[in-house]
Each structure stands twice: as structure tokens, then as C-alpha cells.
Amino acid sequence: MTENQEKAIQYLEAFQEQSLVERFGKDYLSKYNDVLGLTKKTDFLNAYFNSQLNMTDEEKADFTKSYDSSLKSCIIKTKYELPESILILSSLFDKIDVAATRLTYQLNKKPFIGTAFSKEFNAFAARVPGTEESLLVFESELFTLCNLLAKIIASCLPDFKIDESGVSFNCKKIRIKNHIDTNPLIKERFKDFVINAVINGLPNGTRQYFLSETVSKLQYELLSSIELFIVGHEYGHIYAGHIDKALVKTRMINNEQLEFISPDWQMEFEADFYGLSLLVNTDSAHSFLPFSLLGPELLFTFLDIFERANTLVALGTEIHSNGGNTHPPTIERRKKIRELLGESIPERLLDSYQVVSEFLENVMEVLWADFNHAHIRNGN
Template sequence: MAASAQAKRFLDGVYENLLRFLPARDVEQEARDTARTAAEVIATHLPGQSAEAVASFEQRLADLYRSFGEPISKYESRYDFNMVMHVATLLEERTRQAGWPVPDRPLLATMPTGQINAMTLVVPGTDEHLVLFEDQLFLFAHLAAKAVTEVLPFDQNEDGSVGFSLDEGQIAAKIAQRPEVANRFAEMIIGYLAKGRPGAAPQWVQERIPATLTSILVDSAEMFVLGHEYAHISLGHLGERRPVSRFNGTEAADPEEIRYSQAQEIMADIRGLELMMRAQFGRYDVALSYGGADLYFSMSDLLDRAVSLLRHGEEGRTTYTTHPPPAARREVLRQVLTKSVPDDQGQSALQMAGQIQSIVEMLWNGVRGSLLNAHRKGARPLALWKD
């Protein structure tokens, strides 16, 4: 489905309004951040391959991206647009291969929305809906997963298989041994909230084994986020139209957002989980397939607390209107998962999810002090971030 000329003008206008309230973009630095992340992903998927093999892979990826066409807005990052379209394509292909119907793809776009949940805008004067994703969401998911997997102890067996330890004592000891991980995590959060770019923080390259787990978790998280939006469509959710003045663009009236009820959001979470698990079926076991979706909610919860702490100097100032609190959504998914898979697989998935949540909380303990110190020095999140 192609966007109309009116949709393009509308989204350009929304972008122009938003860019007035954001720091000036360093396009060259963003390109370097993107190239570094892409190099990490390629190294994970093609370990030890020749330069020719890597070049061939990059060419195939470039050809794939060209097939996605142009972003809707001229201000939209092509990389961000390609990432969303790539994940959407994979989700559709994998779920259809698993025998599940997938609704027609909606109009997808990315922009700095100031919220981790996707949002849907109505193009004024038309029946077109634009599903907008936070433009740094996938990079944020990648960097958050890196921090988690970097402190997850593992052993490589003689047969080449890898076993990850979920022992909380071992994890705490590794975090204590690697204080730079918590520091990088804090820098990433502050860079995201204060500059709009998690990639503004200093980066590091992971070794192959934790990098592979990072890739799996990110794959799961991305599939779930897209699956949630497809679920709203397949479930026939209509929602209510509400004006969004902060996104006011070139149209005379404020843009309208489609807001779903909290019950509809939970229903979309459940159907989105089903789509994601179908897409991951046969690729990873249940625990790994589910882990990224659970991490997504743990990080959403942490980001809400971080916004409140950096803006007000205290946690707990976040209010929830449409989407239920991330922790509540995470608990629903866990209950649904355990009723949908054999007991041993469900318990294994819950154990891994619980330890990932514990790692996030342990890292948060290190982040809290850095954020409070930044708040005292006058740092504040961008006005775009809601609390």
C-alpha cells in the first residue's frame, strides 16, 4: 500500500514541527553509528567469513532495502525506515510459512515520537492511517540487549554448544567485575533521553557468543513490536480519535491519534505474542524466542522510570492513559505463555525472562545514581518524552 501525496505532505509537516524542538542532527555521526551497528550485526551472522562473503551479503541487503521503496517523509531516516520494513517483511513471511494469515501491511513510518509504543495517526481528510514507530527504537533495543547479554555468564562446551548461567549470584558477580557495562548503560539512557540518540553514548563491540544472543533477543523484540500493531488490524480494533497538539503539522487542525482502550492493548499484546512465536518457530527454543518480548517490557518500564527521575529527580511520576503499565503487560504475557506451551518449556522461558528482568534491575541500580547526578547538574529529558 503506497502513501498518498497528502499523507506525505502531512508527515513532512509533522516532522517539521517536531524538528524545531529537537537538537540539531549530526547526520554524519548518525551515519557512523548506523554503520557500526550494521557491522556488528553482519559480524554476528557471518562469523569468520571472507571479505568477499561479507561484501556479497551487504549487496544482497542493499538490494533488499531498495525493494522497500522510499520513506513516506523526506525527513525520515532511510536506515530507520529500512529496519522497520525489513522486520515487517520477515514477520509476514515467517508467519505465513507457519500457516497463519497476516493482514495487509499498514503504512509504516518512523519519527522521534517520544514514546516506545508505536502510535497511529490519521491523515486529515482521508481514511489513511500512519503507524509511527519511535525512530531510535530498534537501536535502543539493540544497545539494551547488549548490556544484558554482556553480563550473562556462559560456558562453551566441547561440542561447540553454549550454556548460559541464570544463577543470580554469578550474574551479580559479573556485573561487579564489569562496572563499565553499567556505566555504558547509563550513558546510553542519558544520551537517549537528553539528546534523542542512544547511539550518542560510546559504543563497544561484543564477542561472538554474547553478540549472537543479543541478535536473538533483538529479533524477538522487533517481531513482537510489529506483531502488536498487526494484531490491532487483524482484531478489527477501531479505537478513538484524539487530537495530538504536539504533532501539529501543516494541516489546519491538530493531528488525530487513534487511541485504543487498555483492554484492546492487552488483546493486541496476546495476539502479537502469538504472531511473534509463530515467526520464531523452529529457529530458537521457547525461552529464547520469548526472551526479547519480555525484555522489551522491562526496558519500557525502566525508560519510564528514567524519564521521571531525570525530569523530576524522583521515580514514579509516570502516568498511563491508553497503554497499561509495562510491568502489567509483561505479567499478562508470561501467564499467556505458560498456558500455551508444555510446562517444562514454559518454566524454562519464565526462568530466563525472570533473570533478564533481574539483570535490568541490577543495571538500573547503577543507572539511578548517574541519572540523579545528571538531574542535579541540570540535565533534562527532551520535551518530546512523556511522563
């Protein structure tokens, strides 16, 4: 490892430590496991196996062996990094790298990647001081959030079936509402999600659960799509040179002033374009169409609800975001994604994509309206 690479790791570790202090206080180590709600391996495996009723003992043994092997092969660069997070990020970057090669979007120098408890559901890019190394840091609970979102949406698709003839489902709004109204567990899980992930900002505090084998296939495709878009978006920032062009902000890390980029609206739209292009060109994007392209929609539809929920709690009224200094309005970003997909996917897929896009928006609005009425406006 070169001296500059060692500096990059030291920079990442310093940022991770400072984020923990800002998030949980100076005694963060004493709260670390309780606050983050980290699940023990045995608890995770048992809960997963209990949800997969058709798994044989041999399949469970193979799954456990694969899980252990993945964790052992994971190279942890700092003492604050979680093996599961790095495994996810490494796998996603590998897929994005393949897509980038197809599109000739390859980087001259790959960034270091890591996670930190920044309490912001995004990532940031930084130039490591005194080096040519760059760093991408993702919110540690971002992928937990993505997983929860994918589970919620998959659970709300009425009459979802997979058989020899293909995939079937019902996207009518009245059927969606009836499905949610007659499944109180969906509402209960959404309530738990909003309270922990949205209001408290701690997705890891949400109760863990697993879906049936059929629905989990849909959930996996939604999860993969949103994760690949997020990583592709940040990759796009690096590829487009934003790390050298953007405004630079500073923050104190261990009494040292360090820099990170603050992109503008145009840079965010550009990174969205690259993120979508990379997603569309991954192998995963063609496995379960059109759901495998729904990730950007899922992200921005959630962020719109997130912003409205926070203004409702703070101000007593829902307000769509008008954007800020660095990020454009969420609704505008979703609109751009829809326009770009309309131009880039085959016409035969466009109608079906629009159907599942409308389904996604309807699900989130129905769930949010119900939660809002039952637990905020009525003071419960």
C-alpha cells in the same frame, strides 16, 4: 500510485517534519547529522569488521556487497526517511505477515509504515484524513534502543557458551552480579546508555560497539524478539479495528489539524495479546528458545526502569508507573505477558523460560541499582 496513497505519503512527511521541528527546533536541518549521531557507512562497516576477528576477507567483501544491495533496493517514500529504518521495518512486517497468515489475522488493507523522531519509545496509528488509508509511525530511534538493550542483556549472561552439545549459561543472581562487577566495561556501557537513551532521550547518542561472534548470536535473537513483538503489537491494533474504535486526538501539522488514535487500557492489552501471538508464530521464535520469546519481557522490564529513572530525576524518588490515559501500568502488562506465555508455550519450555525471565529482571535491577548508587544518589 493512487491519489489516496499519495495523500498518505504527504501526511507522513508532514508529521516527520513537524516532529523534527518539535524535537530539534526550526533549524533542525543544520543539527540533523550531529544530533542524530548517524554513522557513515564506512565507519559502520569498519567497526563491525573489527569486532568479528574470525571474518575472512572474502566474508567481509560478501557482507559489504549484501549491505550495499539492501540499501539500493530500499524504496524511500519521503525525504525524511532513513534507508536503514525502512529496511528493518519492511523485514519485520514481512515476518509478521507470514505469522498473521498462519493465524488468519490478515488485514483487509495494509497500513503505510514510516518513522519519525517523536521522542516516544513506541508507535502510533492514524487514519489518513479523507481516505481509507491507515498509517503506522514508529519512533525513529526505537530500533536503536532495542539493539542497545539486546546488547546489554547479552553481555550480562555469565559463562555463555555455544558448542556441539548446545547452549550453556549461568543464571544465578550472585553470579550475574559478580560478572557485572568484574566487567567494568558493562557498567560503563550501561551508564552511557542510561544518560543518552533514558535521561536525554537520544539513543543514537550512545557510543556504538559490537559484541563477540558468540555473544552477538544471543544479542540478535533478543533483538529480533523485541522488534517482532513491537511491530506485532501495532499490527494487532490495526487487525483489532482499534483505529476505528479508539478515541481520536488531534494535533497541528503545518497549520492543519490531523487525527491519530488514542487507545485505552483494554485495547493495549489486546494489542499485546496479538503481538505475542504473532511473535510466537514467526519462524524466528523457534530458532533459539527460550531467548527468542523474551522480547516482550525485555521491553516492559526496560520501560519500568525508564519510568522509575525519570521519576527519580524529576522527584527524587523512584515510582512504578500507575499507567496513564492510554497505557496500562507497565508491570501489569509484563504480568499479562507472563500469564499468556504460560498458557501458550509447551510445558517443557516453561521452566527454561521462567529461568531466563528471572535472569533478565535480575540483570536490569543489578545494573540500575549500581548506576543509581554511583551516579544519581551520590551526585556523580
